[in-house]
Amino acid sequence: MAEYGYTAIFEPMPDCAYNVLVPAIPEICTFGETLEEAREMAGDAIRCYLESALKTGEPIPNDISEVTTK
Numbered sequence: 001m002a003e004y005g006y007t008a009i010f011e012p013m014p015d016c017a018y019n020v021l022v023p024a025i026p027e028i029c030t031f032g033e034t035l036e037e038a039r040e041m042a043g044d045a046i047r048c049y050l051e052s053a054l055k056t057g058e059p060i061p062n063d064i065s066e067v068t069t070k
Contacts, residue, residue: 004050006063008042010035023064025049 011019013031018038022028028045032038053060 004046004060004063006046008039008046010038010042020045022046024061 006022006024009021009023011021013019017031017033018035020028020030020032020038020042022042022045025046028042028049030038030041030045032041050060052058
């Protein structure tokens, strides 16, 4: 299987959790109670998305070239 890499944005939330967004795959939005858990959840969400896309013949998105935050 091919290897893919995606930029993930980990946004600290007021309750000490982390919201995770993957700009190249806007359908992905996940979170974790800790940064480590958020990273694991992001990896799992990306894997699930890619597996589904490969099974259905959808194109695999390229990572974004630049992230702009406020």
